[in-house]
Amino acid sequence: MFLLFVSNILMAILTRILKNRSYKFVMRKLIILSILFLSLKSYANSPFGPTRQPFGKNLFYIDLFGGAVVPSMIYSDKAYDSFNRELFLNKTGGLAARMQFGYMFSIAPQISYAGKGVGFAENEYQLRVNYLNFYLPFEFEYDVFGFDKKVCTKMIFFAGPYAGYVLNGRVLLKGVVVKEFVSADLGQYDFGAETGIGLRIPTFSANSRSSIVFRISYYRGFADTYPNPKESFTVEDRSKFMISDSGTRTNQGIKATFSIEFPLAGKSNTTFVGGGDGKKTFKRFANIK
Numbered sequence: 001m002f003l004l005f006v007s008n009i010l011m012a013i014l015t016r017i018l019k020n021r022s023y024k025f026v027m028r029k030l031i032i033l034s035i036l037f038l039s040l041k042s043y044a045n046s047p048f049g050p051t052r053q054p055f056g057k058n059l060f061y062i063d064l065f066g067g068a069v070v071p072s073m074i075y076s077d078k079a080y081d082s083f084n085r086e087l088f089l090n091k092t093g094g095l096a097a098r099m100q101f102g103y104m105f106s107i108a109p110q111i112s113y114a115g116k117g118v119g120f121a122e123n124e125y126q127l128r129v130n131y132l133n134f135y136l137p138f139e140f141e142y143d144v145f146g147f148d149k150k151v152c153t154k155m156i157f158f159a160g161p162y163a164g165y166v167l168n169g170r171v172l173l174k175g176v177v178v179k180e181f182v183s184a185d186l187g188q189y190d191f192g193a194e195t196g197i198g199l200r201i202p203t204f205s206a207n208s209r210s211s212i213v214f215r216i217s218y219y220r221g222f223a224d225t226y227p228n229p230k231e232s233f234t235v236e237d238r239s240k241f242m243i244s245d246s247g248t249r250t251n252q253g254i255k256a257t258f259s260i261e262f263p264l265a266g267k268s269n270t271t272f273v274g275g276g277d278g279k280k281t282f283k284r285f286a287n288i289k
Contacts, residue, residue: 060263
């Protein structure tokens with residue numbers, strides 16, 4: 001409910017700026033996702049895992065995110081690509097697992113629901129397509145401002161490849177659904193790259209490691225999203241649903257998300273000085289919680 005609320009807030013903000021699958025299918029994806037995150041956790045806690053951060057052992061973070069997408073598509077057929085676009089909003093949300101490598105680098109594989117598509121102003125046409133997305137971003141971050149390295153707001157730069165599987169889709173004309181699609185009716189797979197920037201802001205909880213994160217990014221697909229074969233649609237339907245007789249159609253768009261990130265496990269190391277003569281010689285003690 002919280003992520004849905006956040007998604008709706010982000011969609012409302014962007015709106016102001018811009019004026020089934022089966023039970024078995026779902027269970028298979030959940031099982032794969034569970035194995036993925038358990039494997040990542042095991043790796044992070046193993047002797048071969050990433051280097052420990054300064055001041056602590058928090059290496060593995062869970063990120064719950066939600067947000068809005070402004071989708072569009074690129075047509076190789078210039079007759080379609082020259083049409084005026086109608087910008088609209090779709091939703092996205094999912095789960096990421098971030099592993100820290102040293103102080104400035106991390107990798108954060110994520111799985112999400114992502115709404116994509118395209119809209120044309122001439123006939124109030126909208127194609128909305130829902131994907132199951134897997135994204136593998138590599139992150140670089142540096143301190144912007146804060147009290148120390150533990151509680152410092154960080155600027156994030158990230159980029160990486162993604163792959164998606166079509167769940168379903170629909171066509172709307174003047175706000176009315178005129179066609180429902182299953183994955184077989186569309187290009188079933190999408191792949192491409194996504195890059196963006198963000199801010200990671202500490203919340204001063206969970207040993208100063210929990211954070212809220214704002215991200216904005218641009219994604220570009222390289223897979224043809226047209227139905228295959230196009231001949232499965234009549235000539236009339238191809239014209240009605242904006243399916244070109246030649247060329248390709250690929251995804252692109254802008255995404256804005258808000259997330260809550262917290263450490264899955266970790267121990268804090270604190271040190272203090274005591275003993276010695278109190279003037280020139282000291283002893284350092286470590287307290288591991």
